[in-house]
Amino acid sequence: MYATSPIAAPSQPSFRSRIGGDARSGYYAVPHRYRLHLSPSCPDCLEIAVTHGLLGLADTLRVTWLPAVPDAPDGGHLALRPLYEASWHQHTGPAVPPVLSDGWTGRIVSTHAPDILRDLARRFGGRDNDLRPLGADEEIRTVGRLCEGIVAAVRRAEEPGADRAVREAALAELPAVLGALEDRLAVRDHVLGDRLSAADVRLWVTLVRLDLVHAGHLDAAAVRRVAGHPRLWAYARRLAELPAFGALLDVDGMTRRWHARCGCAGDADRTAGRIVDWAAYAPSRAPEPEPVR
Structure with missing residues (x-):
């Protein structure tokens, strides 16, 4: 049975019920x-x-x-x-x-x-x-862990007050993680093979986030290291051309949300330093929120 039960502290519940088969x-x-x-x-x-x-x-x-x-x-x-x-x-x-x-x-x-x-x-x-083909779970988890490594590294690098050694150590992790993903794309169109999978969706969203949100907090040298994986970013552009991907991008909204959340001035209009021109793939208008009822 899939019971309905919040599993976190009462002040901020998290809901973890599942959709069953019958x-x-x-x-x-x-x-x-x-x-x-x-x-x-x-x-x-x-x-x-x-x-x-x-x-x-x-x-x-x-x-x-x-x-x-x-x-x-x-x-x-x-x-x-x-x-x-x-x-x-x-x-x-x-x-x-x-x-x-x-x-x-x-x-x-x-x-x-x-x-x-x-x-x-x-x-x-x-x-x-089928985005989760039979037998692919472990590979999907592997790509997920690599994506988590990317986000964790840039978060440590951009942490306010982080000393230089911590920042450099975090940034040093990025080329290895990005390189592992680059290598996957050397012999295949997608990270698991010839077909799109859940791993591609996870990786693409991670790359969008890395470029739109986190790269704005990195210096030029760090951004060059991140950008130095041509197959990976060409893959990101190729997926962005698909309506299921690019048509959902809210470039302005993502940067505004991040700056509102972190409370930093940031550079919400940064475009010259972006690795990908995401706005070229995004719709002219983001999906409209529904009115509060």
């Missing part, structure tokens, strides 16, 4: 029952949105788009507050995406991005667009 599981795959609540500027939400598009779920599982920058004083989204309060009595923390909600009960199913991604692929995806 009615005995409580939550099971039914067209039009569930809804995703996503902000296009959030990396986890972007990964879910790309996966949703690649699986062709537009008519099966609807999406509510939230503002790029949280609009509640506590850093959450006003539109999500009713869902959080219905799902957790006297919820006091921020109401944040991603959220998978159940239209039958009016409650939250999950806020855990990895679980949502697996359930979209396994419970709603079909054989013709």
Whole structure:
């Protein structure tokens, strides 16, 4: 059984229910029952949105788009507050995406991005667009760990007050991680082979985040080291040309969200130093948030 139970502290619950295979599981795959609540500027939400598009779920599982920058004083989204309060009595923390909600009960199913991604692929995806092929789980996890290594390294490098030695040690990790991914693309079109997989979605979102958000905090020499992997960035551009990827980019929203979150002045208009001209692939307008009801 897939029980519905928040598993974190009461002040900020996390919901980890899963979509099962049949009615005995409580939550099971039914067209039009569930809804995703996503902000296009959030990396986890972007990964879910790309996966949703690649699986062709537009008519099966609807999406509510939230503002790029949280609009509640506590850093959450006003539109999500009713869902959080219905799902957790006297919820006091921020109401944040991603959220998978159940239209039958009016409650939250999950806020855990990895679980949502697996359930979209396994419970709603079909054989013709299988993003998690049988036997590929370990390789997908390997690519995921490499992506986590990229984000962890740049976060340590840009940490306010970090001394030079810590910063340099963190930056020294990046070429090895990026190089491992570059090597994968030397003999294949995608990181697992000839077909798109969940690993490609994860890596592409990580590269977008690295360039749009984190590279703006690095010096020119560090950016050159990051950019010195031509196959990797050519791959990022190639995926950005696909509607399921590039059409979901909110370049301005992602930079505004990050600067609002970290409280730094940053350079929200940085374009000359970007490795990829992401705006060339993005739509002229980001997905419109739905009005708060």
